[in-house]
Amino acid sequence: MIQKIEWKKLQNGSDIRGVALPGVEGQPVNLTPEAASFIGAAFGLWLSCRTGKDMEGIRVAIGRDSRLSGPTLLDAAAQGLQHMGVTVTDCGLCSTPAMFMTLVTEGFQFDGSIMVTASHLPFNRNGLKFFVPEGGLDHDDITALLDICEKGEFPIAVHSGKRETLDFLSVYANGLVDKIRRATGSELPLDGLRIVVDAGNGAGGFYAQKVLKPLGADTEGSQYLDPDGNFPNHIPNPEDATAMAAIREAVLQNHADLGIIFDTDVDRAAVVDNEGQEINRNRIIALLTAILLSEHPGTTIVTDSVTSSGLASFIQSLGGVHHRFKRGYKNVINEAIRLNGEGIDCQAAIETSGHGALKENYFLDDGAYLVSKILVQMAKLRREGRTIGQLIDCLDEPAEAAEVRFPILSKDFKSYGQKVLNDLLELVNQQPNWILAPDNREGVRVSFGKEDGDGWFLLRLSLHDPILPLNIESDQPGGVKIIAQHIHSFLSQYDGLDISPLTRLIQP
Template sequence: MHKLYSLQNGTDIRGVAYKDENNSKEITLSTEDVKIIASGFATWLTDKEKKENIKISLGMDSRITGEDFINASKEILTNLGIDVIDCGLATTPSMFMSTIIEDYNCDGAIMFTASHMPYIYNGMKMFTKSGCLEKTDLKDILDICVSKNFIESDRTGNITKKMLIDDYSRILVEKIRKGVNSTENFDRPFEGMRIIVDAGNGAGGFFAEKVLQKLGANTEGSQFLNPDGKFPNHIPNPENKEAMESISAATIDNKADLGIIFDTDVDRAAIVDSNGKSINKNALIAVISSIVLEEYPNSTIVTDSVTSNGLAEYIKNLGGIHHRFKRGYKNVINESIRLNESGIISPLAIETSGHAALKENYFLDDGAYLISKILIKSALLNREGKNITDLISNLKEAKESFEYRIKINEEDFKSYAEEIISDLRIFVDLDLSWKEANDNYEGIRVNCNSEEEKAWFLLRVSLHEPLLVLNIESDLRGGCKKVFDKLEIFLSKYNLDF
């Protein structure tokens, strides 16, 4: 297999791009690789658009290698006759918007990011006006790269430098002003509120100054706003325990009304209430579902497979329909799009990781847009002396939640995993207190109804690695262990490492 194919990670390119004395990994994504892949994207896009003078925007998060990758891409793309807009430090969602915003109107966009991965990594996420490339599109581009059948041109493309993040911030500010629609203070609807941001030294620091301060919020106490590709304070990741503890402590210490945390490239986010309580995963889904279901009553909310029973009940009590689908944010988004195309209203697709995409926003997974929707509601609640936590006061949260990642020691791990899951169905049928859930779109989800368990579990194969992933939640302390003990007996006969 050609090396370039190994860089594909779903819909992204990912690889080790930086080496220093603190790591021993060899570089797998070089500037030369980036040039080749950018050339492949330009060739694929030119063929797709069937026109001359293609325009591509380039942006990056704070990673160390971002600027080198942008410069390398500018050189090769302009040599191929492509016009380039250099957006500099940007967010992944804003790079898609460069294909939509009138003053940009790009045919395609490349964002250099590796999301929340360690600083030695970087990657490429590519967009057209239709959104993020699908896996098959990226495979087609890599096929072009391997064949080296690139476009040629007699002209040299133009390079334009633009401050995309400023233009994108103005879109968010205008949306929030219109959403709150304050008759007393239209321009500064967050006057009197303290809202702090933790960007984790990624690309999200703009949100404090260019959005919140413009809207009148006091952002004193915000932290790690300056871009630093080595992420010296904590990993920019709402799923990271250390990161969430950091923004929670800052929110309490600064007596803030709300704390906001973004991942590196701002396609994910989470919030913290005034008491320092984290609102992410199921709780975050509940908050945005509550907001969306006010706007679209009785509509369908699509989530990934590991959401809780308490969330399903919460959505149902609001009059919504919970459609639990597969893991993988593109799977969730594409399922919501499919439902809409079939006539079922589905305004929201959201994964427990924090990837949230709304139909009203091009089904773009955009952490800043998600937070803007929540902030509008927060400002309206603030007028009534309430806060965002009041929206989810009826959400039932599990007492325990665990995830186990179990290594599969077989070369054909996916077939082996399917065999295990098929056998597990028989095992489940023999237990009178266990019942397989109806909505199994991947792996097997089982409700464990005994008085000592009161739990559910989901066993599935990892999207990319030779792993079985086991999620268990229980309404009882010790309930997860009871379930795991039974499963361990079953799984012990297979070639696995716990």
């Protein structure tokens, strides 16, 4: 049976992801309990080689989000670890950031941890994320794990590892409560504030009961806090328009001072202020920047490649340095760590998706920690009669924005996509009014003056999928269509691209 598993197809960058449940046509199950068991065993062997410990001396914590397949896959991975002699601590329903914190929290400090999650993906998907005390595993580490699975050469343990249970989510939540109290100098810093949470039926419902209420907040109006892997109300995703509309409506209907929304495993977050302003994507980066630059003047903020020109100006206006880098939360985190290693102070790495990692918090992308940081600032601003929304009042936002995604029809999609980008770069160099971004670190980003659309486009190759995403922003009404027309004729020459989304965009 092991030979029939296509191990490499389970790798998704620095995670493992696959189809865990049947029911969607054309998506056969490939992340089976058997596969999860072998992956768990491989992680135990990998940890033994890494630490130099016998597997009987290794301790691994494992948790899951609310997905329907979560309990089965968690149990299978735990059994794989136990078969190797590893002691397993089952944390049950948990968040991805909490699972990392099992490795660095005093009194616990496991050798490794696993989170069973697939973030915001559909109900039938699931996956595994892995951590060691230094942080999340990288792409090459996941490849090594799957190589171990493919070889199938596992030693036989003399004794099966023990299995214990632990409510670590409460430990993690108490840590956030303590941090907020210390930072504000108050036992009840949120007393008198109504704060609503939308967990989207993921793992984030704990934040209302275990963090906000002990700090004095009124959480009436919070919604979808109960875990439900069917996700019956909306996708738990701060980038999703329906999800953001749901938390915005909850804020306005309940006259709340703040709304909080998490993704399924709580490594991403967004907020809505008391006036119903959605603070996600560029706005959440701007808000975090304003907070961090008040604490660390002149620091560098690493973002992904699709952040707006207005955000760059905002960061610079506050005395910060904007370092735009590649898409992918591990990419921005690793770049921030690299900059600090070179002696450049960099306090944050954050994507427009809501993945926000702070230097003060192990560069862990932690939605609950990000929100807690915002709550501290909110409590301080209240003493001055100000709100968090006022911190980003001077953020210039585009008049229009659009994203279209072009499926690549070629089997060798990476080579084909790279050829398109190389050809585009040659074209840009021949066009006097096309201005190539000086910090072009991913794909091709081009700016245009007021007569040519007054904005920019970025064409890049998706990290893992056969897709070329195109992002366009413009500072004038109608500008997106003008910029789209600039690139449409170029892309139309490629038979291996489906550019119908762009054609629809430029149509009257």
